[in-house]
Amino acid sequence: MGTKGKVIKCKAAIAWEADKPLCIEEVEVAPPKAHEVRVQIIATSVCHSDAHILHPQFKKALFPVILGHEGAGIVESVGPGVTEFKPGDKVIPLYTPQCKKCKFCLSPVTNFCAKLSQFKNPAVGQELMEDRTSRFTCKGKPVYHFMGTSTFSQYTVVSETNLAKIDDDANLQRVCLLGCGFSTGYGAAINVAKVTPGSTCAVFGLGGVGLSAVIGCKVSGASRIIAVDINNGKFAKAKALGATDCLNPRDLPKPTQEVIIEMTNGGVDFAFDCAGGSEAMKAALDCTTVGWGLCTLIGVAAGDKGLTISPVELIMGRTINGTIFGGWKGKDSIPKLVTDYKNKKFDLDILVTHTLSFDKINEAFDLMYQGKSIRTILTF
Structure with missing residues (x-):
């Protein structure tokens, strides 16, 4: 793609502070570094875990931040050392990583990963990439990542350990729910x-x-x-x-x-x-x-x-x-869940009560707060 290696300017919803609506802003998304992947998000959903960060009682949140962890998209470019993904692949970002090397990933009894085990709360702790810097900038200021995914951006950068490759014919407006809510329950x-x-x-x-x-x-x-x-x-x-x-x-x-x-x-x-x-x-x-x-x-x-x-x-x-995440080892299991959905083993469609354009993300939060929605899908 013509954007490989270049900074991409795109839309994102930024939380500048707690207890305030998100702001649709133009952000700059840097190219992926070693073992990172830049993904174009096609569809994302709103989850209560996103709302927790905005709650004034949640003291550990860092601002400004791009929230979102229930999304699906297409690989735009990959950083050095990435062999598992290529541009054009359909993918689901994972807030629960799977490095496949640590004692947790090597154990069949847990879906935990050492990349997550050092943190007391999975909603914080993946607020920066592994080199402790951000790939997002807005108005000249760095913006924090969220849960290693930040799907409330038209483009996001994730570690290759936080990404699952799925079938090319997957319906991204439905399988995005596999990124958290459905898989967890x-x-x-x-x-x-x-x-x-x-x-x-x-x-x-x-x-x-x-x-x-x-x-x-x-x-x-x-x-x-x-x-x-x-x-x-x-x-x-x-x-x-x-x-x-x-x-x-x-x-x-x-x-x-x-x-x-x-x-x-x-x-x-x-x-x-x-x-x-x-x-x-x-x-x-x-x-x-x-x-x-x-x-x-x-x-x-x-x-x-x-x-x-x-x-x-x-x-x-x-x-x-x-x-956490329903016990699934994400890279191994999410592709199989996509296949199960395609084979009608379960119904994701019934969980989707609203579909809105990304610009209406605050309306999606309001529907959730008011108990009027189950899942609202946002599309760019």
Whole structure:
């Protein structure tokens, strides 16, 4: 391409400070350095993890920053030493890297990577490239990256370890959801919890991640899937994806976990907290059966004080775990998930409630904040 080795000027949405709308700006995107890839983003989606950085209670965020981590695009150029990708390849940026060399990548029991393990929070820590510099500039100032991806830019630069090559015929306006939301919820059910046929499940929070967890439970053969959310508008979609029961905590005469325990003769086999917050986490754990109940934590709420549990709850046979990116080793697994989508093993289309031009990115955030969207796809 004629842009190889040159600075590209393009549109990006910049967060200049917390608790403010994003600004569409012209940015300069530098060419990729060694073992880096410059990608033209074709479609990206808005996720609550992007919003966390803008929350005034999130103290670790660095500004200005280009957010976005749920996208798909086409390789524009590659830096020295890159052999896995070439210009024209369709790709999905990965916020969870896979270097394939560290002890985590070499282990079959985790999708963690040493590039991520040094950070306490995956949403911060990949704010610069490995040489500790940025590839973005706006108005003469460097702009931070986000989660190693920064998909809210028409062009972005990522490490080759943060990128998965996918089929040439992939629909980028749908498979971009594999970059976070769908993969996280779906993988939590099938990879991390390993939901079993005939089991009972409860899913707390019916955003993109929660509904994807419902899909994972359904695909795994769960006989009963109880979906929980404070927004009744989410229930029709949850039932279409496989939920058998829907509960709104605000409409119940007693705590949600007590209702679920009564419904299931002592509690569910598997529970998933996809909402975050101490109240939802506690309800998810409490609604699992003693003896073998498993609670998987996925959601994160900005400013939350966390979960306090008594050892007795675990002594009684319950287990609690958590997951990042649904347990998928991204470079290995994302291409296979693209194939599964093409073969109609699961439906991504039903998760997309809105499609907007990139210039309307703040409208997409508003739809998410108001609970009116599941996933909004933004196209350049």
